[in-house]
């Protein structure tokens with residue numbers, strides 16, 4: 325495995341890779357969720373490149389940039405063991421020679437909803453660094469986790485809207501299902517912040533999503549209500565609970581939907597989401613109650629604090 329810290333060396337190393345190149349972008353503190361992305365990339369590509377960079381541009385002033393874990397040696401060991409060919413781990417000066425960057429990617433209306441509403445500027449920062457990393461690594465396919473469902477949707481949209489291509493074909497954006505602990509908790513680098521009681525409380529997110537999915541046969545209102553009961557009973561501070569279509573547009577009455585949740589557990593902010601099958605019992609129930617304008621100006625069914 326080759327470890328690269330600067331753009332010029334990356335260019336040389338990338339030029340030496342042949343066949344289909346897959347990239348997995350991360351902020352490090354690698355876990356089984358990242359491992360699943362690497363495995364998907366290995367299965368679909370001839371060479372796998374992993375980026376490790378804690379991107380300051382996507383952190384707000386009161387967020388956890390300073391305390392975000394940076395166990396680089398462990399990350400390199402996991403990457404090597406997982407069969408990664410190249411790791412690109414630049415520092416901030418290498419990625420942002422001029423700070424702050426004056427030109428950034430505008431994520432559009434969807435980028436200002438949900439995570440974007442709670443974390444202003446977050447998706448401008450994410451899409452800006454993702455676009456830079458796409459230029460620098462020139463992948464044929466790039467792999468993102470469904471755990472960050474809105475991020476995945478926005479990267480797909482950016483690649484389409486800004487014509488991001490490698491070797492004359494659009495970069496393929498591959499979504500990988502969420503890896504969970506046996507308890508149901510979605511694996512996340514920020515789980516390392518959770519103390520014992522917070523770890524128990526954090527289980528409410530995935531439990532609420534499962535309760536919502538089970539109740540979804542009764543329609544959107546039933547799904548949201550069931551999820552909300554679980555969250556209300558737990559010592560967590562709900563940020564949002566939303567039901568949308570699979571593309572983050574309005575939730576249908578019947579058919580596939582996505583239930584998304586964000587909540588603060590102690591000082592740790594966590595997100596999760598799950599596929600739900602709505603109906604068929606909902607067809608006679610009338611429209612779902614929407615209490616907030618949702619992604620893309622639509623009205624998804626939302627339960628909000």
Ligand SMILES: Nc1ncnc2c1ncn2[C@@H]1O[C@H](COP(=O)(O)OP(=O)(O)OP(=O)(O)O)[C@@H](O)[C@H]1O
Nearest residue numbers: 350351352357468469471472502503511512513514
């Ligand atoms: N549990 C998971 N299952 C599948 N993919 C995941 C999981 N956790 C993270 N990923 C994906 O790994 C990539 C890098 O994410 P990142 O390094 O931010 O990890 P993270 O665990 O999401 O960190 P954080 O706790 O800061 O949100 C993203 O595409 C993300 O969606």
Ligand SMILES: CC(C)(CO)[C@@H](O)C(=O)[O-]
Nearest residue numbers: 349350351379450453472
């Ligand atoms: C995509 C990403 C690596 C950009 O910094 C980050 O948002 C993440 O780890 O999900």
Ligand code: BAL
Nearest residue numbers: 351382383450472475
């Ligand atoms: N996993 C998404 C990156 C972030 O929360 O900053």
